[in-house]
Amino acid sequence: MKIAVCVKEVPDTTAEKRIDAGTRRLVRDEGDRMLNEFDKYAIEEAIRLKEAGTADEVILVSLGPEKAVESLRQALAMGADRLVLVSDPAAAGSDYLGTARALAAVIEETGAELVLLGAEATDARSGVMAAALGEVSGRAWVTSANSVSVSGSTITVERQGDDGVDTVQAPLPAVVSVTKAINEPRYPSLKGIMGAKKKPQDVKSLAEAGIDAAGVGEQGARTKVVGVETPPPRSAGRVVKDEGDGAQQILDFLIEKKIV
Amino acid sequence: MAGILVVAEPQGSGFRRVGLEILSKAREITGALGGPLAAYVGGVGVAGQAASLGAYGAEKVFVAEHEALGMGLGAPHVDVIARLHAENDFAAILFGGTALGRDTAAALAARLGAGLNSDSTDLMANGSVLRARRPAFGGQNLVDCEWTGGPQVALVRPNSFQASESGGSAEVIAVSPDISAAALRATVTGRKPADQGSVSLEEASIIVSGGRGLGAPENFSVVEALAASLGAAVGASRAAVDAGWYPHPKQVGQTGKTVSPNLYIACGISGAVQHKVGMQTSDVIVAINKDPDAPIFQFADLGVVGDLFTVVPALTALINQRRG
Ligand SMILES: Cc1cc2nc3c(=O)[nH]c(=O)nc-3n(C[C@H](O)[C@H](O)[C@H](O)COP(=O)(O)OP(=O)(O)OC[C@H]3O[C@@H](n4cnc5c(N)ncnc54)[C@H](O)[C@@H]3O)c2cc1C
Ligand SMILES: Nc1ncnc2c1ncn2[C@@H]1O[C@H](COP(=O)(O)O)[C@@H](O)[C@H]1O
Numbered sequence: 001m002k003i004a005v006c007v008k009e010v011p012d013t014t015a016e017k018r019i020d021a022g023t024r025r026l027v028r029d030e031g032d033r034m035l036n037e038f039d040k041y042a043i044e045e046a047i048r049l050k051e052a053g054t055a056d057e058v059i060l061v062s063l064g065p066e067k068a069v070e071s072l073r074q075a076l077a078m079g080a081d082r083l084v085l086v087s088d089p090a091a092a093g094s095d096y097l098g099t100a101r102a103l104a105a106v107i108e109e110t111g112a113e114l115v116l117l118g119a120e121a122t123d124a125r126s127g128v129m130a131a132a133l134g135e136v137s138g139r140a141w142v143t144s145a146n147s148v149s150v151s152g153s154t155i156t157v158e159r160q161g162d163d164g165v166d167t168v169q170a171p172l173p174a175v176v177s178v179t180k181a182i183n184e185p186r187y188p189s190l191k192g193i194m195g196a197k198k199k200p201q202d203v204k205s206l207a208e209a210g211i212d213a214a215g216v217g218e219q220g221a222r223t224k225v226v227g228v229e230t231p232p233p234r235s236a237g238r239v240v241k242d243e244g245d246g247a248q249q250i251l252d253f254l255i256e257k258k259i260v
Numbered sequence: 261m262a263g264i265l266v267v268a269e270p271q272g273s274g275f276r277r278v279g280l281e282i283l284s285k286a287r288e289i290t291g292a293l294g295g296p297l298a299a300y301v302g303g304v305g306v307a308g309q310a311a312s313l314g315a316y317g318a319e320k321v322f323v324a325e326h327e328a329l330g331m332g333l334g335a336p337h338v339d340v341i342a343r344l345h346a347e348n349d350f351a352a353i354l355f356g357g358t359a360l361g362r363d364t365a366a367a368l369a370a371r372l373g374a375g376l377n378s379d380s381t382d383l384m385a386n387g388s389v390l391r392a393r394r395p396a397f398g399g400q401n402l403v404d405c406e407w408t409g410g411p412q413v414a415l416v417r418p419n420s421f422q423a424s425e426s427g428g429s430a431e432v433i434a435v436s437p438d439i440s441a442a443a444l445r446a447t448v449t450g451r452k453p454a455d456q457g458s459v460s461l462e463e464a465s466i467i468v469s470g471g472r473g474l475g476a477p478e479n480f481s482v483v484e485a486l487a488a489s490l491g492a493a494v495g496a497s498r499a500a501v502d503a504g505w506y507p508h509p510k511q512v513g514q515t516g517k518t519v520s521p522n523l524y525i526a527c528g529i530s531g532a533v534q535h536k537v538g539m540q541t542s543d544v545i546v547a548i549n550k551d552p553d554a555p556i557f558q559f560a561d562l563g564v565v566g567d568l569f570t571v572v573p574a575l576t577a578l579i580n581q582r583r584g
Binding site for chain 2: 134163169171240253
């Protein structure tokens with residue numbers, strides 16, 4: 001079985017100034033980009049399934065700028081086998097659905113039966129891709145997996161739901177997003193880092209990947225940004241030293257704010 | 261295109277508050293969007309509670325009953341709502357940002373080829389179209405979005421609006437739950453419910469969080485006691501979660517949950533930027549930390565420099581006393 005893992009390069013959201021007010025696009029600075037933290041859990045799970053003999057190939061799939069290869073190489077260093085990155089100026093500004101359609105086209109091509117995703121991308125924090133990809137690719141889908149096991153053509157997932165943890169079964173081919181509880185991602189070894197450069201890293205245009213440009217990119221996006229504001233950052237309030245009355249001070253403050 | 265459909269998730273004999281919050285807001289803008297305010301309720305044994313959504317402004321409530329609609333999985337709901345949309349041509353379909361809401365909204369929007377705005381914290385009408393505001397990059401930016409066509413599908417962050425009753429009443433319409441075999445591929449075979457009475461982080465209006473300053477897992481009891489006195493949910497910093505002191509779903513921050521409660525109390529948390537981006541949109545932030553130079557004091561509304569092991573239990577006692 002082949003596993004595709006959707007991986008995304010994201011800007012470091014803890015850095016300042018993120019959206020260009022003129023172009024209303026993300027500002028992409030050098031040295032400011034990284035592999036989406038949540039995706040490491042999906043990569044780790046795929047590698048473990050390969051190590052356990054359940055999978056024979058782990059293929060990274062991504063849509064993003066060509067430079068993303070540098071961040072995504074970290075996933076190859078962890079142990080994934082190869083990378084397919086769709087990169088095309090016409091794909092810039094894709095919305096969730098354009099992205100899902102592009103990823104689905106590439107995944108189809110790889111022949112992967114299981115698709116793993118991170119729970120969220122730390123830039124937009126929507127956490128919608130797994131369900132959208134499931135719908136677009138016509139596969140069964142399960143989100144928020146705390147564990148995944150494969151038996152024959154059935155997967156069993158411990159799913160973190162709104163009211164507790166559910167056991168969910170679904171047939172392959174399937175799409176699954178994973179939570180941070182699923183594993184502890186490994187750090188790439190020196191050997192892994194050295195070897196990563198030599199692993200296949202295909203960068204494809206939309207045409208090369210056989211993706212219809214109509215539904216992707218800014219032209220195809222179904223939502224548009226009409227304004228960006230930068231509110232003043234939160235400022236420091238009152239800081240008091242506890243002289244035995246710290247708790248009382250907090251209570252008075254909560255009463256003043258009408259919270260208690 | 262006419263009006264708004266709000267997806268209201270049943271919870272026990274009532275509804276998750278976020279659905280009521282969205283209805284309360286939607287009744288201000290549904291007129292501009294050219295139609296009535298409708299709600300959708302899907303589940304098992306939920307017909308009885310559906311009419312109560314009238315009090316929050318729903319004029320019509322579509323109710324679908326099917327075992328698969330009560331499993332917490334999105335796909336079966338997508339089938340039902342897609343058909344409702346085909347019959348009613350809603351201008352907008354609004355979901356609360358729960359696990360189920362996210363899944364259903366994403367797959368539904370993909371099926372309808374619709375635009376999706378996630379994590380909206382404000383909704384308004386711009387002429388006859390919807391506009392959604394969402395924080396980006398941990399609240400550093402506020403981004404206003406519109407749709408290039410309909411239906412306008414949005415996910416709304418819990419605690420963005422006040423749930424308020426309007427005193428209206430609703431027509432309850434039973435819809436037959438035609439669910440495709442494809443939507444039944446994923447099924448729930450077992451269930452481990454969360455602790456009774458525990459409040460989910462995203463929906464909680466008060467959160468008390470603990471960090472490395474707690475020193476040991478058992479000391480989370482100090483934070484839990486304060487949370488219990490306030491009816492609050494308990495959160496944790498990544499340091500506390502990574503140390504194995506508290507479960508992963510309780511982590512707040514860049515790689516945890518993003519929360520916007522009315523009150524966030526940080527106990528023994530330094531306020532690293534990765535923690536800050538997950539909670540800085542809280543209305544009021546209170547911090548207790550023994551280090552006067554802790555970064556959290558740069559953005560807390562009230563900071564107490566002191567030992568959490570004396571301040572927090574004392575506060576718990578004061579609040580319990582006040583509540584009687
Ligand atoms: C990619 C990435 C993602 C991350 N994501 C997150 C995230 O999602 N959420 C998150 O929280 N962090 C995240 N972090 C980690 C973050 O950088 C900090 O390391 C973490 O938030 C620190 O947790 P803390 O405040 O509990 O611990 P510390 O920074 O160790 O702070 C503990 C505080 O407790 C105080 N203290 C100690 N004893 C007492 C006492 N008795 N009474 C009162 N105060 C006391 C200390 O003065 C100190 O300020 C991330 C980091 C990275 C690199
Ligand atoms: N452009 C992309 N390329 C590859 N994978 C992506 C992309 N965008 C999102 N994903 C995947 O979808 C997950 C959830 O992202 P999101 O729904 O955008 O929060 C991420 O953790 C990735 O696994």
